[in-house]
């Protein structure tokens with residue numbers, strides 16, 4: 047499994063309120079949520095993002111509330127993977143459970159810049175920045191994790207098992 | 209490389225000989241827990257699965273504790289939904305009014321969690337069972353649903369911080385003061401992603417109830433779990449509370465820790481967390497004298513028999529101050545009964561406190577002791593966030609049962625040694 051796209055780069059402590067502001071939580075429709083994704087810190091994100099693009103951030107991405115709406119909004123906006131130095135624990139679980147691939151890699155999160163063309167190989171964990179030619183080693187996803195992601199989340203994964 | 213105690217339990221449940229920090233694993237679960245708030249959401253998720261029934265009707269515990277006996281129609285509907293699910297799936301360990309207690313006090317007491325177990329619960333204080341040498345952690349309702357259906361959950365293997373405890377606690381200082389001191393030291397995200405592993409000679413002097421209190425609040429330090437080694441006291445506790453077979457895991461001598469702290473228990477003082485974060489700690493000398501309106505003694509942190517005994521010792525023959533309310537909530541029916549047999553309830557009532565049936569009640573601002581604007585509560589609970597116990601302009605001060613009881617008598621934050 048691979049992902050490749052243009053990078054949107056953010057800093058430390060991107061919280062769930064920034065990812066999807068609480069004023070939009072009266073909807074749980076992923077498309078509706080995606081139309082407001084990141085708007086409080088990056089008004090252009092929704093206009094510019096294309097299917098397959100990649101989000102890169104620094105420390106503690108997804109901190110704040112435990113709302114599953116946050117990873118849902120990111121995923122529905124077309125983002126194929128989030129790379130960060132670290133993720134907040136509940137966001138991490140929620141992301142995997144709804145089928146949004148996330149990778150922790152300090153070096154990549156430091157070096158990659160907005161607009162870079164980046165590719166991630168989930169089998170090997172290798173992250174390649176095609177713009178700069180640099181490669182980084184993130185953690186490969188074990189097989190069951192790849193299955194959760196490729197079946198679009200934990201519930202579908204369990205359903206498809208039978 | 210050696211593994212921590214938590215890593216060894218996780219490796220075993222994943223069927224692996226070794227795991228490392230950061231590994232993603234799929235582990236078999238010994239118990240899946242939910243309460244009256246989180247279970248209805250998980251039941252909704254389960255309805256979207258094409259799995260019939262649950263993985264094991266004996267390994268699911270559903271505890272109706274937050275708003276029961278039901279405080280309003282909505283909470284009654286929630287419990288009804290869980291009751292019907294428990295009934296139709298023939299869940300063995302469904303605890304409703306009359307049998308229920310606060311989940312994290314109830315499960316160890318019923319012998320449903322033992323050393324070496326791997327447990328998830330849709331409640332953040334599921335980390336309490338680390339006191340027994342089990343791995344247990346809080347998850348969301350989707351995880352709970354998947355756990356109930358399959359008996360498995362995925363984990364990212366945590367690293368650990370080691371707390372080496374030495375010495376013995378002085379009088380009136382208890383497990384609550386130990387964990388508040390630690391949270392004050394490392395902060396509310398100090399142990400993010402990681403385990404808190406407690407070791408050292410000092411552990412032996414801590415009662416099981418002290419250990420439950422300490423492991424319970426590991427989450428307030430950001431930890432995934434807190435865990436204690438298994439010793440004679442643990443084994444005695446497990447034997448007294450059930451027949452389930454246990455397994456003792458020990459950290460490898462060469463296990464690696466991200467950080468290590470040594471804490472001499474004899475130097476600790478009564479500790480109080482000021483609003484609005486558990487890390488805002490002060491010692492009793494810095495805190496005393498502040499006026500309070502209510503004192504709550506209970507919750508999954510401090511509603512056990514040791515806690516009630518300490519409070520009764522202080523309240524015996526005394527009166528709760530005028531303009532002060534004191535609310536005592538034994539955490540389970542067994543604790544309630546034992547407190548009655550030991551004469552503790554009589555002491556509380558004669559002092560002018562109220563004694564409630566087991567419930568989470570005021571801990572999360574549910575009912576049974578909600579604060580009005582501007583009011584302050586000294587409480588043995590675990591969170592003092594803005595509005596946690598009522599009005600957004602009310603304040604919660606976290607403390608031990610000894611401090612909460614002493615303060616109930618005087619109406620101000622009080623050193624238990626001085627009443």
Ligand code: SF4
Pocket residue numbers: 274310311312331333507508509567568571572589590
């Ligand atoms: S007593 Fe408080 S912290 Fe414990 S389970 Fe109940 S609401 Fe949660």
